[in-house]
Amino acid sequence: MKNRPIGIFDSGLGGLTAVKELLNILPNENIIYFGDTGRVPYGSKSRDTILKYAIQDIEFLKSMNVKMIIAACGTVSSIIGGSNVNIDIPFTGVVEPTAMAASASTKNGKIGIIGTTATIKSGAYKHALKKINSSFNVFEQDCPMFVPLVENGFIKDNDKAALIIAEKYLYSLREKGIDTLILGCTHYPIIKKLISKVMGPTVKLIDSGSETALFAANLLYSLDYISTRNTKGVCSFFVSDTVEGFSKTASLFLGRNINQDVKIVDIDSYTI
Amino acid sequence: MKNRPIGIFDSGLGGLTAVKELLNILPNENIIYFGDTGRVPYGSKSRDTILKYAIQDIEFLKSMNVKMIIAACGTVSSIIGGSNVNIDIPFTGVVEPTAMAASASTKNGKIGIIGTTATIKSGAYKHALKKINSSFNVFEQDCPMFVPLVENGFIKDNDKAALIIAEKYLYSLREKGIDTLILGCTHYPIIKKLISKVMGPTVKLIDSGSETALFAANLLYSLDYISTRNTKGVCSFFVSDTVEGFSKTASLFLGRNINQDVKIVDIDSYTI
Numbered sequence: 001m002k003n004r005p006i007g008i009f010d011s012g013l014g015g016l017t018a019v020k021e022l023l024n025i026l027p028n029e030n031i032i033y034f035g036d037t038g039r040v041p042y043g044s045k046s047r048d049t050i051l052k053y054a055i056q057d058i059e060f061l062k063s064m065n066v067k068m069i070i071a072a073c074g075t076v077s078s079i080i081g082g083s084n085v086n087i088d089i090p091f092t093g094v095v096e097p098t099a100m101a102a103s104a105s106t107k108n109g110k111i112g113i114i115g116t117t118a119t120i121k122s123g124a125y126k127h128a129l130k131k132i133n134s135s136f137n138v139f140e141q142d143c144p145m146f147v148p149l150v151e152n153g154f155i156k157d158n159d160k161a162a163l164i165i166a167e168k169y170l171y172s173l174r175e176k177g178i179d180t181l182i183l184g185c186t187h188y189p190i191i192k193k194l195i196s197k198v199m200g201p202t203v204k205l206i207d208s209g210s211e212t213a214l215f216a217a218n219l220l221y222s223l224d225y226i227s228t229r230n231t232k233g234v235c236s237f238f239v240s241d242t243v244e245g246f247s248k249t250a251s252l253f254l255g256r257n258i259n260q261d262v263k264i265v266d267i268d269s270y271t272i
Numbered sequence: 273m274k275n276r277p278i279g280i281f282d283s284g285l286g287g288l289t290a291v292k293e294l295l296n297i298l299p300n301e302n303i304i305y306f307g308d309t310g311r312v313p314y315g316s317k318s319r320d321t322i323l324k325y326a327i328q329d330i331e332f333l334k335s336m337n338v339k340m341i342i343a344a345c346g347t348v349s350s351i352i353g354g355s356n357v358n359i360d361i362p363f364t365g366v367v368e369p370t371a372m373a374a375s376a377s378t379k380n381g382k383i384g385i386i387g388t389t390a391t392i393k394s395g396a397y398k399h400a401l402k403k404i405n406s407s408f409n410v411f412e413q414d415c416p417m418f419v420p421l422v423e424n425g426f427i428k429d430n431d432k433a434a435l436i437i438a439e440k441y442l443y444s445l446r447e448k449g450i451d452t453l454i455l456g457c458t459h460y461p462i463i464k465k466l467i468s469k470v471m472g473p474t475v476k477l478i479d480s481g482s483e484t485a486l487f488a489a490n491l492l493y494s495l496d497y498i499s500t501r502n503t504k505g506v507c508s509f510f511v512s513d514t515v516e517g518f519s520k521t522a523s524l525f526l527g528r529n530i531n532q533d534v535k536i537v538d539i540d541s542y543t544i
Contacts, residue, residue, distance in 0.1 A: 046513050149417075
């Protein structure tokens with residue numbers, strides 16, 4: 001069991017921001033990453049469709065004999081929490097670990113959440129925060145243009161169009177006086193500097209991917225599931241669309257160059 | 273045969289800009305529209321994936337006993353032309369009718385094309401224009417942010433972020449001195465005014481959806497496939513994701529209110 005890979009998935013390549021952190025913390029683990037690039041994005045789609053896709057993603061990772069599954073996708077994590085999907089191996093989404101980190105960070109109890117439309121609509125982050133401390137003041141805002149901006153390279157912190165759009169989405173959260181902002185989508189760390197520019201230096205940004213990687217590593221320790229390998233682990237990448245251009249885009253999210261191949265999965269064929 | 277419906281599909285709801293025109297020209301026809309909202313967008317995906325999805329979309333429409341199929345999607349039309357997909361009923365994509373309209377419009381022979389990344393990469397519009405007149409000077413530009421801008425309501429012709437992004441994509445086409453610009457994606461008519469503002473009043477914009485509707489109507493006449501119905505036809509809508517909010521978004525593209533229901537299709541289950 002210990003030397004089986006860790007499975008991580010996302011609607012696309014945003015989840016690689018969680019892989020980046022996991023590679024830092026647990027370099028000897030084998031990792032299997034699946035990005036559903038053939039059906040990306042999830043965040044603008046309905047609960048039922050997202051759930052159907054998430055179940056197929058999980059079944060694929062299970063077929064790869066993973067010891068744990070991480071849904072490194074704010075949208076999937078938000079939807080799956082309120083469902084009755086039964087995953088019979090250790091599992092975590094990004095919502096709870098991120099809410100916990102935000103609750104540890106806030107001083108004034110005013111916490112903001114940004115994410116895809118599906119994530120915000122689910123109320124999952126808000127629910128998790130209120131469960132930790134019902135007196136928190138929680139403010140939510142969906143930012144449906146952030147994923148397209150990131151995916152199309154509008155990521156510089158002085159990009160004029162991105163700044164105008166960010167200001168439109170974020171000004172009301174800033175006005176509320178929050179001191180902590182949850183980046184509830186694993187794409188958002190790529191424009192962390194830009195978001196910080198709009199929110200101001202007093203607002204702490206909580207990165208859902210890295211908080212979740214931290215929790216997953218702790219969970220593996222507590223279960224005694226950490227690999228006994230003494231050498232660097234291998235990261236294998238799977239996608240549902242083209243592999244063309246994968247290395248370039250993936251390197252952006254992963255923060256390092258990717259040398260190995262990526263394989264294509266016929267994700268429609270995976271069902272419970 | 274004559275009173276069978278016309279089938280139209282798109283990756284999402286952009287194709288409704290073609291339905292709008294078809295309803296104007298042939299009000300007595302029954303129309304079946306399918307929007308693959310569960311897998312939208314197509315334009316950022318690979319040739320193989322787009323082709324697989326397009327074949328499923330076509331098979332669904334065939335199962336509805338349509339007399340003709342219109343791919344009201346720049347991306348599908350661009351990819352399917354170069355493939356060996358065999359559609360055994362009257363069919364048209366948007367590329368050829370739009371290229372023909374552009375060639376009729378240009379005075380100086382300088383024609384621009386904008387579309388999704390997959391559309392521009394395919395070179396389909398350029399190929400069609402060169403086939404009509406090899407001396408045309410053709411300039412292409414993909415505009416991957418235009419679909420997200422339209423879908424997220426950044427559509428006013430004085431929207432600052434949309435203007436900055438449009439300027440970034442279009443300035444080189446403007447500098448080339450084109451007098452005709454093909455809107456090679458059925459989403460783009462929604463921001464026609466904004467595009468015109470950036471291109472200037474001397475550049476004529478060619479709307480692929482309406483040119484294709486015009487051609488399709490002519491084709492039906494020439495085949496003697498026009499409905500014998502004397503009353504208004506019925507438009508039926510099918511999607512692959514949620515029906516929630518459909519009426520509101522669809523009304524934007526269709527330019528009129530939609531009263532009837534929309535049904536969900538399990539599009540994965542359609543194969544040749």
